[in-house]
Amino acid sequence: xxxxxxxxxxxxxxxxxxxxxxxxxxxxxxxxxxxxxxxxxxxxxxxxxxxxxxxxxxxxxxxxxxxxxxxxxxxxxxxxx
Amino acid sequence: xxxxxxxxxxxxxxxxxxxxxxxxxxxxxxxxxxxxxxxxxxxxxxxxxxxxxxxxxxxxxxxxxxxxxxxxxxxxxxxxxxxxxxxxxxxxxxxxxxxxxxxxxxxxxxxxxxxxxxxxxxxxxxxxxxxxxxxxxxxxxxxxxxxxxxxxxxxxxxxxxxxxxxxxxxxxxxxxxxxxxxxxxxxxxxxxxxxxxxxxxxxxxxxxxxxxxxxxxxxxxxxxxx
Numbered sequence: 200x201x202x203x204x205x206x207x208x209x210x211x212x213x214x215x216x217x218x219x220x221x222x223x224x225x226x227x228x229x230x231x232x233x234x235x236x237x238x239x240x241x242x243x244x245x246x247x248x249x250x251x252x253x254x255x256x257x258x259x260x261x262x263x264x265x266x267x268x269x270x271x272x273x274x275x276x277x278x279x280x
Numbered sequence: 281x282x283x284x285x286x287x288x289x290x291x292x293x294x295x296x297x298x299x300x301x302x303x304x305x306x307x308x309x310x311x312x313x314x315x316x317x318x319x320x321x322x323x324x325x326x327x328x329x330x331x332x333x334x335x336x337x338x339x340x341x342x343x344x345x346x347x348x349x350x351x352x353x354x355x356x357x358x359x360x361x362x363x364x365x366x367x368x369x370x371x372x373x374x375x376x377x378x379x380x381x382x383x384x385x386x387x388x389x390x391x392x393x394x395x396x397x398x399x400x401x402x403x404x405x406x407x408x409x410x411x412x413x414x415x416x417x418x419x420x421x422x423x424x425x426x427x428x429x430x431x432x433x434x435x436x437x438x439x440x441x442x443x444x445x446x447x448x449x450x451x452x453x454x455x456x457x458x459x460x461x462x463x464x465x466x467x468x469x470x471x472x473x474x475x476x477x478x479x480x481x482x483x484x485x486x487x488x489x490x491x492x493x494x495x496x497x498x499x500x501x502x503x504x505x506x
Contacts, residue, residue: 201456209314209453210490211407220464220483221457263479268407275400277311 203232204269207242208277212268214246219260226257233267241273288366289337295370296336297329303374304328308403313453315493317406324405328398336373340366354379414489416506418482425481426472428501432484436462438496439488454491461487 206221207213213221219229234255236242244255246265259265305319319325342351345360352358355372359365369376377391425431436458443451461483466476488496497503 201453201460205313205453206457208312210486211312211314212411213486216479217483217486220461220479221487223456223460261479271400271404274311274403275396278307278396278399 203229203236204241204273207267207269212245212266214263215244215255215259215265215267216261216263218267226260229260230255230257240270243268243270282362284362288362288369289340291363291366292336292340292370292373293333295367296373297326297333297370299371299373300329300332301325304399304402307399308406312403312406313450314410314490317410319402319406322402322405322409325402328402331398332373332377332395333370335377336370339373339376340369343369351376413506414486417489417494417503418485420504420506421485421501422478422482423472424504425485425501426478431481431501434500435484435488435496438500439492442492442496450491454487457487 200223201221203218203222203224206218210217210221215229215233219226222229224232233242233244237244244265244267246262255265301320304325308319309316339351343349343357343365344352345362345365346352351369355369355375357365357368359368374395377395379391428434439454439458443454446454461480464480464483466474466480468474468476471477494503
């Protein structure tokens with residue numbers, strides 16, 4: 200099973216609607232997981248909701264403008280593994 | 281300056297650059313888990329290689345033909361001749377960067393942190409370029425894809441074929457995403473004008489590009505170059 204981080208590592212920056220299709224989570228679970236990773240500084244959300252990333256809703260998973268990508272610190276910490 | 285010393289400096293610079301580019305290629309490819317990326321042609325990787333080359337050339341100047349200098353001790357060098365000494369310093373630049381010699385009073389900062397920051401910058405650059413490439417590819421080819429009879433089925437077949445020689449964990453990584461995308465296939469009848477069908481086609485295309493590259497289109501689709 201591909202985790203969200205597996206997908207993000209291999210795809211690079213990805214629109215949330217495409218991430219929704221590739222992942223096994225429901226829209227609600229996906230938004231929760233992205234928000235949890237964003238708070239830990241692991242992912243960065245940009246695009247239409249950039250000024251209010253915490254306001255992502257399950258309906259936003261159909262947006263092609265909202266991008267999700269791994270943060271620099273997440274990429275850097277992969278070298279420590 | 282003695283010509284042999286000049287050659288030693290040049291070798292240290294060039295071989296350090298090549299070593300760093302190779303290390304970036306291997307370490308980044310391992311982490312990105314997608315179709316091989318041209319790290320050697322990425323400006324940020326070339327710049328990182330050049331910076332490490334300068335570090336190696338500088339370190340070479342601190343070696344001598346007695347093998348007793350600090351850099352000689354750290355690298356275990358005993359070359360009296362500057363040319364093989366220069367080559368050795370270049371090839372061992374990563375040992376030098378990760379040694380206590382380039383750390384600040386034994387703290388976890390110094391050469392290794394800077395090198396990993398450099399590699400992170402290269403990864404970010406690769407990711408941005410990859411995203412832009414996929415976007416241009418889709419812009420150039422989406423209309424043709426939507427007009428091609430059986431495009432999703434043929435693309436999936438070609439992708440599965442290309443995965444046969446890959447390790448099991450890689451195949452599972454791709455297969456699980458493919459299954460998820462197929463489950464998300466629009467329930468409506470196909471209509472190229474509908475956003476959900478365009479998203480479906482784009483997602484399949486990007487999945488194929490991520491894990492197999494443009495080779496999956498050869499012989500049946502002939503994509504326009506982005």
